[in-house]
Amino acid sequence: MSNGNLVEIRDLHVDFPNPQGFTPAVRGISFSMGREKLGIVGESGSGKSVTGRALMRLLPEAARVRAGALRFDGTDILAASERQMRGLRGGRIGLIMQDPKYSLNPVMTVGAQIAEAWRAHNKGSKREARDAALTLLEQVKIRDPGRVLDSYPHEVSGGMGQRVMIAMMLAPNPDLLIADEPTSALDASVQAEILKLIEDLVSARGMGLMLISHDLPLVGRFCDRVVVMYAGQVMEELPARDLHRAQHAYTRGLLDCMPSLSQKRDRLPVLTRDAAWLEKRA
Amino acid sequence: MSETPMIEAAGLDVHFGSNHVVRDIAFQVAPGETYGLVGESGSGKSTVLRTIAGLVTGWDGTLRVAGQQLGPRRDRAFFRRVQMVFQDPYGSLHPRQTVDRILAEPLEVHGIEGAEARIARALEEVALPRAARFRYPHQLSGGQRQRVAIARALIADPSVLLLDEPTSALDVSVQAEVLNLLADLRVARQLTCILVSHNLAVIGHLCGRLAVMQHGRIVEELTEAQLRAGEAQHPHTRDLIALSHELEG
Numbered sequence: 065m066s067n068g069n070l071v072e073i074r075d076l077h078v079d080f081p082n083p084q085g086f087t088p089a090v091r092g093i094s095f096s097m098g099r100e101k102l103g104i105v106g107e108s109g110s111g112k113s114v115t116g117r118a119l120m121r122l123l124p125e126a127a128r129v130r131a132g133a134l135r136f137d138g139t140d141i142l143a144a145s146e147r148q149m150r151g152l153r154g155g156r157i158g159l160i161m162q163d164p165k166y167s168l169n170p171v172m173t174v175g176a177q178i179a180e181a182w183r184a185h186n187k188g189s190k191r192e193a194r195d196a197a198l199t200l201l202e203q204v205k206i207r208d209p210g211r212v213l214d215s216y217p218h219e220v221s222g223g224m225g226q227r228v229m230i231a232m233m234l235a236p237n238p239d240l241l242i243a244d245e246p247t248s249a250l251d252a253s254v255q256a257e258i259l260k261l262i263e264d265l266v267s268a269r270g271m272g273l274m275l276i277s278h279d280l281p282l283v284g285r286f287c288d289r290v291v292v293m294y295a296g297q298v299m300e301e302l303p304a305r306d307l308h309r310a311q312h313a314y315t316r317g318l319l320d321c322m323p324s325l326s327q328k329r330d331r332l333p334v335l336t337r338d339a340a341w342l343e344k345r346a
Numbered sequence: 347m348s349e350t351p352m353i354e355a356a357g358l359d360v361h362f363g364s365n366h367v368v369r370d371i372a373f374q375v376a377p378g379e380t381y382g383l384v385g386e387s388g389s390g391k392s393t394v395l396r397t398i399a400g401l402v403t404g405w406d407g408t409l410r411v412a413g414q415q416l417g418p419r420r421d422r423a424f425f426r427r428v429q430m431v432f433q434d435p436y437g438s439l440h441p442r443q444t445v446d447r448i449l450a451e452p453l454e455v456h457g458i459e460g461a462e463a464r465i466a467r468a469l470e471e472v473a474l475p476r477a478a479r480f481r482y483p484h485q486l487s488g489g490q491r492q493r494v495a496i497a498r499a500l501i502a503d504p505s506v507l508l509l510d511e512p513t514s515a516l517d518v519s520v521q522a523e524v525l526n527l528l529a530d531l532r533v534a535r536q537l538t539c540i541l542v543s544h545n546l547a548v549i550g551h552l553c554g555r556l557a558v559m560q561h562g563r564i565v566e567e568l569t570e571a572q573l574r575a576g577e578a579q580h581p582h583t584r585d586l587i588a589l590s591h592e593l594e595g
Binding site: 107221252253282318325330331333335 | 591
């Protein structure tokens with residue numbers, strides 16, 4: 065049964081094995097999202113990426129995943145068959161990763177990769193798949209889609225590679241896009257363009273967006289709602305427009321420690337980590 | 347500038363095969379100054395830094411460090427005087443050497459005595475715990491690794507530090523710590539620095555003057571005050587400044 069929520073996560077735990085037992089990576093987080101733009105923010109190791117991967121069941125087999133509920137549009141991710149999961153991954157849930165250099169196949173042309181993604185989830189001839197790839201490249205605003213279609217990933221720039229990646233993820237018409245640090249490997253100007261593109265596509269197609277990033281102001285600009293994570297737990301959840309009114313010391317710390325162009329400061333305030341943030345939250 | 351510049355480039359050109367990646371660059375950095383090079387990927391900013399460090403062959407023009415003309419090959423004294431910190435601490439530290447070994451190597455190369463005390467002091471200077479000394483890079487966090495890279499650069503007492511995107515692979519919280527550390531060290535050690543970054547806010551935080559690069563050329567030189575006041579002439583600089591303000595939100 066679906067209650068209008070695209071994603072429902074309740075009391076999710078993810079542990080990774082270590083020689084002594086298990087290391088907790090996600091420690092009982094809960095949130096749900098609809099067809100909205102949700103940002104998940106935290107430092108390295110806060111569990112934000114692991115949360116996204118758990119939703120697609122992309123974690124290594126050795127990882128121990130437990131949850132009160134882990135659902136995508138009513139489907140119980142923990143109980144779903146591998147066949148069902150294949151329909152979700154890349155089909156109804158698209159994943160954009162940080163660096164297109166590593167997420168694109170280096171020995172396949174861009175067009176062939178997008179066409180492959182399209183054919184995996186749509187019925188149609190090679191000809192139709194190629195046409196679909198061309199249309200998708202146009203949608204991600206690549207100026208010369210005909211030329212890019214026949215180029216290899218190393219022949220395109222980082223920003224272009226990320227556009228290709230987005231085109232590939234859009235091919236099956238997903239309901240949810242998970243973007244895991246989609247612009248950290250890119251220049252500031254390209255970063256803004258790519259996020260704007262993702263924002264436009266998500267709005268136009270009525271998809272949900274889960275934007276995972278360590279850059280809080282950036283996420284605040286592009287999302288409706290922000291979930292702030294620290295050491296595997298949710299510290300604070302708030303509407304993006306209220307970010308400057310954030311209550312939690314961790315959220316405030318993340319906002320304050322960025323150097324700013326408009327404001328000169330001799331020293332940057334550093335985050336003082338409060339042991340209380342590690343305590344198990346209700 | 348009345349005193350001799352610590353670093354001076356004039357008519358610097360770099361070719362990679364038929365690609366002309368740095369075109370007729372000129373700038374001067376005074377002793378103790380931190381100079382910023384900002385631009386997008388492919389603008390040639392890192393190549394300028396690597397050319398100064400002696401990592402690039404096939405350049406033309408004039409490069410001087412502390413008044414001495416640099417040739418295609420550098421002597422050992424040069425490598426003691428000029429050190430570099432790279433963007434990715436995962437890639438720039440030897441994965442199978444302990445921190446102790448990593449820090450001992452520059453001392454051996456330059457025949458510097460008293461390794462024991464120097465290594466201990468270097469770790470303290472970059473605020474690494476003593477326990478880190480006999481760990482391997484993979485046992486450290488990204489921020490700690492970058493501290494090791496900075497300690498390695500400083501252990502042979504250089505006077506020039508070349509910083510290539512030293513914080514862009516780090517979390518914003520760790521970036522703040524590393525930027526503060528660099529700010530402290532350059533005062534304590536009287537370092538002359540060149541900082542390469544695509545992030546104008548980071549450049550503005552550490553640098554008194556900066557050059558904006560595009561397509562291998564310096565399109566504009568600004569002071570920090572001009573940068574903050576938005577007094578840029580070149581359209582590319584204005585675009586970068588507008589974008590930086592936009593992302594700050």
